[in-house]
Amino acid sequence: MSRFRLPARVAPSPAAEEPGLQNSAARLRSSREVQSRILAERRAPEQGGNVEGVKTQLSDMTTVHLADPEFAGKREGESGQPQSSASPAECAASGLAKPRKEKLVVLFRLPLAAETQLEQIPGAGEVTPAYMLRAFAKEARAELRRLLAEDDLAPHVDEARRIFAMAASDMAVGEPMTVYAQSSAIRAMHAALDDPWLIEPRATIVGAFLAAIASQLIEARRVR
Numbered sequence: 001m002s003r004f005r006l007p008a009r010v011a012p013s014p015a016a017e018e019p020g021l022q023n024s025a026a027r028l029r030s031s032r033e034v035q036s037r038i039l040a041e042r043r044a045p046e047q048g049g050n051v052e053g054v055k056t057q058l059s060d061m062t063t064v065h066l067a068d069p070e071f072a073g074k075r076e077g078e079s080g081q082p083q084s085s086a087s088p089a090e091c092a093a094s095g096l097a098k099p100r101k102e103k104l105v106v107l108f109r110l111p112l113a114a115e116t117q118l119e120q121i122p123g124a125g126e127v128t129p130a131y132m133l134r135a136f137a138k139e140a141r142a143e144l145r146r147l148l149a150e151d152d153l154a155p156h157v158d159e160a161r162r163i164f165a166m167a168a169s170d171m172a173v174g175e176p177m178t179v180y181a182q183s184s185a186i187r188a189m190h191a192a193l194d195d196p197w198l199i200e201p202r203a204t205i206v207g208a209f210l211a212a213i214a215s216q217l218i219e220a221r222r223v224r
Contacts, residue, residue: 099148099182099183099184100182100183101145101180101181101182101183102180102181102182102183102186102202103178103179103180104178104179104180104181104202104203104206105176105177105178105179105203106176106177106179106203106204106206106207106210107174107175107176107203107207108133108137108174108175108176108177108207108210108211108214109171109172109173109174109175109207109211110133110171110172110211110214110215110218111163111166111170111171111172111211111215112170112171112172114172114214114215114218114219115129115133115172117218117219117222118132118133118218118222120222120223121218121221121222121223122221122223133175136214136217136218137175137177137210137214139213139214139217140210140211140213140214140217141177141179141180141210143213144179144180144181144185144206144209144210144213145179145180145181145182147181147182147185147209148182148184148185149184149185149188150188150191150192152185153185153188153189153192153209155216156209156212156213156216157192159212159215159216160189160192160193160208160209160211160212161192161193161208162212163208163211163212163215164193164204164205164208179206179210181206186202186205186206189205189206189208189209190202190205193205193208
């Protein structure tokens with residue numbers, strides 16, 4: 001065992017982790033290199049080696065370490081940080097941004113005539129009317145979530161206008177449910193129902209289109 005006492009290890013400095021303090025980090029590396037050189041010089045006589053050869057080896061190792069691309073020409077704390085090539089504004093302009101969806105709670109109400117048509121759907125005797133209504137409501141919600149603009153609303157506008165103008169006595173008892181719709185589609189729904197200034201509640205407008213979609217699904221499934 002060596003009779004020389006090993007120097008205390010220098011703890012990493014917090015300055016090495018802060019950008020802009022590369023001088024402190026350089027001094028820290030320099031102190032470690034000096035300690036490594038002193039330790040190698042003390043061990044060389046015991047190992048029968050050449051002190052000058054050890055110094056040359058340490059000098060070469062130091063040069064290679066400082067020439068590493070990770071440290072050369074970079075500030076501490078900036079290496080290995082990927083930079084985005086496109087800003088959020090550029091992504092939105094290029095059409096990469098996802099359409100914004102809004103969450104609404106609407107009252108799902110169908111015309112009384114539409115509920116009577118449930119009996120004419122194949123397999124109606126195997127389930128309850130409430131179960132069938134939930135099934136059609138699920139399909140209508142999926143279709144509502146898909147709508148994006150005025151062109152997508154065109155097949156449902158006439159039925160939505162008819163339902164929107166109906167009296168409450170002509171509508172069945174409703175059930176509140178959560179739906180998702182695109183912001184652009186909601187604005188187009190207001191315009192289609194003669195509400196360009198968005199005066200009517202969004203839940204009322206979207207609920208009319210939800211009922212219109214469900215009514216059309218029921219009409220398409222029933223046996224004539």
